[in-house]
Amino acid sequence: MRLGRRGFLRMAGVTAGTGLLAATRAQAKVPQATEEDTLPGVLVDTTRCVGCRACEAACAETNQLPAPPEGDEVMKTRRDMSQTAFTVVNRADAPGGGDRFGKKQCLHCLAPACASACPVRALDKQPTGPVTYDASKCMGCRYCMVACPFDVPKYEYEALAPRVRKCTFCAERQAEGLPPACVDACPSGALTFGKRHVLLEEAKRRIYSEPERFVHRVYGEREAGGTSFMYISDVPFEALALPAGVPEKPYPSLVAGALGAPPLVMTLWPPLLMGLYAFSKRRDEVAAGEQGHDQEDHHG
Numbered sequence: 673m674r675l676g677r678r679g680f681l682r683m684a685g686v687t688a689g690t691g692l693l694a695a696t697r698a699q700a701k702v703p704q705a706t707e708e709d710t711l712p713g714v715l716v717d718t719t720r721c722v723g724c725r726a727c728e729a730a731c732a733e734t735n736q737l738p739a740p741p742e743g744d745e746v747m748k749t750r751r752d753m754s755q756t757a758f759t760v761v762n763r764a765d766a767p768g769g770g771d772r773f774g775k776k777q778c779l780h781c782l783a784p785a786c787a788s789a790c791p792v793r794a795l796d797k798q799p800t801g802p803v804t805y806d807a808s809k810c811m812g813c814r815y816c817m818v819a820c821p822f823d824v825p826k827y828e829y830e831a832l833a834p835r836v837r838k839c840t841f842c843a844e845r846q847a848e849g850l851p852p853a854c855v856d857a858c859p860s861g862a863l864t865f866g867k868r869h870v871l872l873e874e875a876k877r878r879i880y881s882e883p884e885r886f887v888h889r890v891y892g893e894r895e896a897g898g899t900s901f902m903y904i905s906d907v908p909f910e911a912l913a914l915p916a917g918v919p920e921k922p923y924p925s926l927v928a929g930a931l932g933a934p935p936l937v938m939t940l941w942p943p944l945l946m947g948l949y950a951f952s953k954r955r956d957e958v959a960a961g962e963q964g965h966d967q968e969d970h971h972g
Contacts, residue, residue: 711782711801711900712846713868714855715875716775718905718912719885721862723747723761723773730857731759731777734842750913753777755826755837759854764911772905774912775854775863778803778824778839779892779899785923789819794836801900802841810836821896821918841900868900875904897922 728740737756740746751760759777766772784803787795794810797803816825816836828834842852850856851865864871872893879886891909892902895918903909910916 709867709869711868712841712865713801713871713900713902714852715864715866715871716901716903717862717864717875717878718772718774718903718907720860721761721773721775722860723763723771724859725761726857726859727775727854727863728757728759728761730853731839732757734845734853735840752913753824753826753838755828755835758837758839762913764907767906772907772912774903774905774909774914776913777854777901778841779822779896779901780839780841781896781923782898782900783896783922783924785819785821785896786816786825788924789815791815795825798843800843800846802843802846804840804843805836805838807833807835819923821923822915868902871902875902878904894920896920 725740731737732739735758737758740757740760747761747763750762751757753760753776759775761773761775764772764774780801780803781797784795784797787793787797787803790796791813792809792811794806795803795816796806812827812834814825814827814836817823817827825836825838827836842850842854845852855863855865864874872890875890875893879888879890885906887905887908889909890902890904891914892899897920903912903914905912
């Protein structure tokens, strides 16, 4: 099939229209914060955590990940989540001596930035609370990694079919009426699962009951518009590897405009390059054919 300049421009125009439509549809479905009273949550009381890391082992087993490293040596360096570790526990110095431990995982924002930045809705906020991931929809743009204020999503760079990886809030277990595996495995009562608004009241009750002990703030009550995982602590949250300075405004309203254009570029760029390649190849074939005719006429 001969592809001329007009044909190429026509194809590019159709592709642009299709990509624009797809991007517009994706943006129109940016998830909004659901009624908090209906959502589940987890209260993490770091003063009750004993650092056993049973939550790490339970998470690994439930999600079929490699077993977490053993021994106290692992606590000597601050760790971050990875594509093979959806939750990690870090250690900090406690007031008056001793240790404090803080579990870190996806916080499952009420209005998640990762889902709002995803142009194909591979990441999605479920009405039941968890922010889930569908690998069959993911095109690998990794804008979710850029958008997340908590640096949660990780990517399987070395895999043949790479995926975004993160905590799922054990959505399948919750659908069966079970708590997340990490909560189920916690032996010290540091993790409490329940309705978010009930947990928030309990968190404030503990703080007000012992105001000299706790930091006067519930981490996750307002960060990024509110999260499903919430923390109380007697050490600064930053010491437990929780990011400081996260804006209170829901991130979709902050990142949707900034990240709306790049997914469109990602959608259009591959077919545009294919069109340019086909146009260039056809032009070379025509030039080669005309050169052959000239040589035949010259020898004839």
